[in-house]
Amino acid sequence: MEKVIDQSYYSTIEERETMYTFLKVVFEAPLTIDTLTQWKENFTPAFIDILTIENEALYQSFEKLRNSDLESFEAEEKAAYLATFNVFNESGHIPAPPWESVYVTKDRTMFAEPVFQMRKQWESFGMEIVNKHRVPEDHISIELEFMCYLIDFTREALRLSNKENFVRGIYTQFWLLKDHLNHWVKPFTRDILSSDTSDFYKGVAKLLQLFVEEDVEYMKSIKEVLDHE
Structure with missing residues (x-):
């Protein structure tokens, strides 16, 4: 455990948690005035620069947020979210279904094996998703939320010098990335980019794919170091 821990590791934990939290908020529901206000007041230029590196669509969206009326920005992005990700949108067609099962089954069905794999992992940590029979556990926001939980779980294990839980946290994070997020984020992003959604969601989609790949x-x-300890 000691081989993977240095000052850069601690800072990386914070950076990863911040990024996953941002992405979770973006994909779990339409943006609210409260969320937009927090972003406008608390996101520093340096953080926005990190989010928007080589991502002109997202950069222009934050510029628009900085200079425009919050109510109009919220209304536009709510319409874009519902038209792109919501099963009850006006067209009856979901351009970018936000569930892993759709991308790993031949008939693009929901509630497939990834739902039960994710449910099993949540339960192994003593957790349960509220409304799990209404919102499948393989929704992108729930997978991102689980990553946030795992990062916090691993940090707490490190604070308590609990090697067993630390290793468990690292291995489960790698499992979530390798067997789930990295397995379907690319086609999910492709669906978003090929839709008529807003520049904001297209920019966030690019950020999601790049960040997960990295x-x-x-x-x-990190896992390879632990494998050889």
Whole structure:
């Protein structure tokens, strides 16, 4: 455990948790005035620069947020969210279904094996999703929320010098990335980018794919060190 822990590891924990939390909020529901107000007041230029590196669509969205009326921004992005991700949108068609099962089954069905795999892992940590029979556990926001939980679980194990839980936390994070998020985020992103959604959601989709691809390699390197301890 000691081989993977240095000052950069602590800072990376915070950076990863911040990014996953941001992505979870974006995909779990339409943006609210409260959320937009928090972003406008608390997101520093440096953090926005990190979010929008080589991502012009997302950069322009934050510029629009900075300069526009919150109510109009909220209304536009709510309409975009519902039209892109919500099963009850006006067209009756979901351009970018936010459930893993859709992307790993031949008939693009919901409530397939990923739901039960995710449920089993949540339960193994003594957790249960509220309204689990209404919102499948393989929804993108729930998988991102689970990653946030695992990061916090691993940090707490580190604080308590609990090697068993630390290793468990690292291995489960890698499992979530390798066997789930990295397995379907690319086609999910492709669906978002090919839809008529807003620049904000197209920018966030690019951020999601890039971050997951980078994070799976980072967690792989951490896991490999633990494998050889």
